[in-house]
Amino acid sequence: MDVAPRPPDRGAFGRALGALIPAVPFLWLTFFFLIPFVIVFKIALSEPATAQPPYRPVFDLSFGLEGLSEALSQLSFYNFSLLFEDSLYFSSFISSLRIAAVSTVLLLAIGFPIAYAMAKAPERWRPTLLMLVILPFWTSFLIRVYAWIGILKPEGLLSALLINLGLIGEPLQIMNTDTAVFIGIVYSYLPFMVLPLYATLEKFDYNLLEAAEDLGCPPLRAFWRITVPLAMPGILAGCLLCFIPVVGEFVIPDLLGGSETLMIGRTLWSEFFSNRDWPLASAVAVVLLVLLVGPIVAYRDIEARRWEKAK
Amino acid sequence: MNRRFGFFDATALTLGFAFLYLPILILVVYSFNASRLVTVWGGFSTQWYISLLQNEQLLQAAWISLRVAFLSAAAATVLGTLAALALVRYGRYPGRTLFTGMVYAPLVMPEVITGLSLLLLFVAVDFDRGFWTVVLAHTTFTMCFVTVVVQARLVDFDRSLEEAAMDLGCPPLKTFFTITLPLIAPSVLAGFLLAFTLSLDDLVIASFTSGPGATTLPMRIYSQVRLGVTPEINAVCTILVALVTIGVIIASLATKRSAVARQ
Numbered sequence: 001m002d003v004a005p006r007p008p009d010r011g012a013f014g015r016a017l018g019a020l021i022p023a024v025p026f027l028w029l030t031f032f033f034l035i036p037f038v039i040v041f042k043i044a045l046s047e048p049a050t051a052q053p054p055y056r057p058v059f060d061l062s063f064g065l066e067g068l069s070e071a072l073s074q075l076s077f078y079n080f081s082l083l084f085e086d087s088l089y090f091s092s093f094i095s096s097l098r099i100a101a102v103s104t105v106l107l108l109a110i111g112f113p114i115a116y117a118m119a120k121a122p123e124r125w126r127p128t129l130l131m132l133v134i135l136p137f138w139t140s141f142l143i144r145v146y147a148w149i150g151i152l153k154p155e156g157l158l159s160a161l162l163i164n165l166g167l168i169g170e171p172l173q174i175m176n177t178d179t180a181v182f183i184g185i186v187y188s189y190l191p192f193m194v195l196p197l198y199a200t201l202e203k204f205d206y207n208l209l210e211a212a213e214d215l216g217c218p219p220l221r222a223f224w225r226i227t228v229p230l231a232m233p234g235i236l237a238g239c240l241l242c243f244i245p246v247v248g249e250f251v252i253p254d255l256l257g258g259s260e261t262l263m264i265g266r267t268l269w270s271e272f273f274s275n276r277d278w279p280l281a282s283a284v285a286v287v288l289l290v291l292l293v294g295p296i297v298a299y300r301d302i303e304a305r306r307w308e309k310a311k
Numbered sequence: 312m313n314r315r316f317g318f319f320d321a322t323a324l325t326l327g328f329a330f331l332y333l334p335i336l337i338l339v340v341y342s343f344n345a346s347r348l349v350t351v352w353g354g355f356s357t358q359w360y361i362s363l364l365q366n367e368q369l370l371q372a373a374w375i376s377l378r379v380a381f382l383s384a385a386a387a388t389v390l391g392t393l394a395a396l397a398l399v400r401y402g403r404y405p406g407r408t409l410f411t412g413m414v415y416a417p418l419v420m421p422e423v424i425t426g427l428s429l430l431l432l433f434v435a436v437d438f439d440r441g442f443w444t445v446v447l448a449h450t451t452f453t454m455c456f457v458t459v460v461v462q463a464r465l466v467d468f469d470r471s472l473e474e475a476a477m478d479l480g481c482p483p484l485k486t487f488f489t490i491t492l493p494l495i496a497p498s499v500l501a502g503f504l505l506a507f508t509l510s511l512d513d514l515v516i517a518s519f520t521s522g523p524g525a526t527t528l529p530m531r532i533y534s535q536v537r538l539g540v541t542p543e544i545n546a547v548c549t550i551l552v553a554l555v556t557i558g559v560i561i562a563s564l565a566t567k568r569s570a571v572a573r574q
Contacts, residue, residue: 017483021393021396021397021401022393022394022397022401022410024393025390025391025393025394025397025410025414025458026406026410026413028450028454029394029410029413029414029451030413032429032450032451033413033416033451035432036428036429036431036432039428039431039432040428110330113319113320113327114324116320117319117323118324120316121320121324122316131563132328134559135555135559136331136335138505138508138555139335139552139555140548140551140555141514142512142514142532142533142536143335143338143548143551144334146548147334147337147548148334150337150341151334151337187330187331190327190330190331191331194327244420244421245421245422247421248420248422248423248424249421250422250423250515251514251533255537265421265423268423269423272427272519273518278431281427285427288421288423288424289424292421296415296416296419296420297412299415300411300416307399307462307466
């Protein structure tokens with residue numbers, strides 16, 4: 001990091017102002033992002049209270065330390081033991097991880113050729129190509145998922161097209177299956193995969209490939225031994241940027257998946273909105289969070305390193 | 312130079328963009344379909360747009376969503392820009408690691424977790440759920456996107472202009488408003504627009520944090536979509552797609568113009 005020459009003395013007012021810049025967003029995120037997680041943990045450890053209202057006072061500090069110890073003694077791991085006993089929760093976690101892993105591989109396989117082609121395209125095309133990738137990302141997520149219902153349902157466009165072409169005799173049964181969920185995820189998250197890949201591939205020094213070729217390295221081998229390792233930060237960022245939110249995805253499995261498509265986001269949603277079991281929903285959230293802490297920290301490190309380098 | 316753009320690349324781009332754009336295009340085309348059925352083209356008609364204008368519930372939800380999006384995007388832009396400054400301009404300070412974690416985590420955090428945790432916060436502090444809780448929730452999750460956008464601009468920012476101004480005795484606050492802010496303005500605008508569309512689009516976090524009388528447009532669309540595809544929803548979606556496209560084009564033109572002006 002470069003050391004800027006010290007600006008002239010800014011005075012007490014200037015210093016106070018300078019301290020305020022990091023303090024305001026810091027306090028905001030602490031109050032609206034960090035503390036809520038503490039509350040989720042607390043509720044997850046409290047007795048189930050499915051009666052109305054499905055919660056009870058959380059932090060009652062008016063009793064001082066005594067109140068705190070009493071609150072601690074009331075903690076219960078009942079919800080967590082329930083999560084392990086009932087196979088529904090266990091299988092939704094496994095199924096979420098599986099769907100997210102498969103989708104991430106599919107996204108990488110589809111996103112990489114697109115990002116690579118964009119990086120190789122003539123320079124004057126690139127801003128337009130970039131905008132074409134970003135534009136769907138700005139368009140409503142819900143709308144993009146909804147668009148596929150009309151295409152995939154048995155009496156929808158895809159079936160009609162394939163029947164008219166004589167390729168199939170019966171309408172397709174894709175809607176409300178895992179296949180539809182995969183299509184929806186790949187479609188919705190493709191920009192998240194392409195953008196970080198493109199960012200690294202665009203800066204890639206293509207002379208290296210030429211050098212490899214001159215030295216007699218076959219193109220495919222040069223690709224695996226030079227392009228892929230150098231693009232690794234982009235590959236990792238893209239995969240994490242897709243994998244983490246997909247594990248907790250709700251809208252796509254709910255609208256495109258069938259009743260047998262178990263995903264943890266959906267389970268949490270129904271515990272919360274249908275069963276109104278807030279403590280259990282919180283316990284599901286805690287387990288999901290614990291599963292994702294590793295990937296989230298890895299993602300933060302990749303991003304922070306990228307910015308340090310850019311500085 | 313070995314950037315050979317070959318047949319394979321052209322195919323990848325064509326198929327990729329066809330995949331990204333065809334579903335939206337189909338949606339737009341069928342919003343003008345006179346027939347209620349997806350597979351039957353009954354002729355051009357704007358009847359679904361007209362029936363849309365008579366759908367009180369949907370219009371009310373749209374109005375709520377627009378107000379939520381505007382207020383939360385404005386707040387998120389201020390907070391996100393401050394966070395970007397804190398990340399780029401400040402070296403080590405206590406809690407920096409925690410701070411970067413809190414800025415990047417919401418970008419990837421599953422929405423169900425963010426939504427649930429915010430709801431439990433509002434319940435814990437006994438804050439009635441409704442319009443304002445959605446605004447606060449949206450501000451929180453969109454400010455981090457603003458930070459990333461503004462950060463990208465701040466990183467390759469030429470600080471000598473600021474230093475020159477300060478050396479000439481310009482106070483820091485004035486330097487910020489007359490030098491720094493105008494130079495990062497395109498990214499701040501882009502951050503605002505991104506926050507606006509993210510808020511307009513959000514279903515999950517709004518469902519958790521909303522209360523009676525504050526049903527947003529995505530919540531309304533979602534409950535109708537669950538009942539099946541209707542041409543009316545196609546029409547709503549087309550209007551939203553058109554708005555977003557116009558917004559993005561304006562934003563990119565603004566960025567291009569300021570880039571030209573800089574050179």
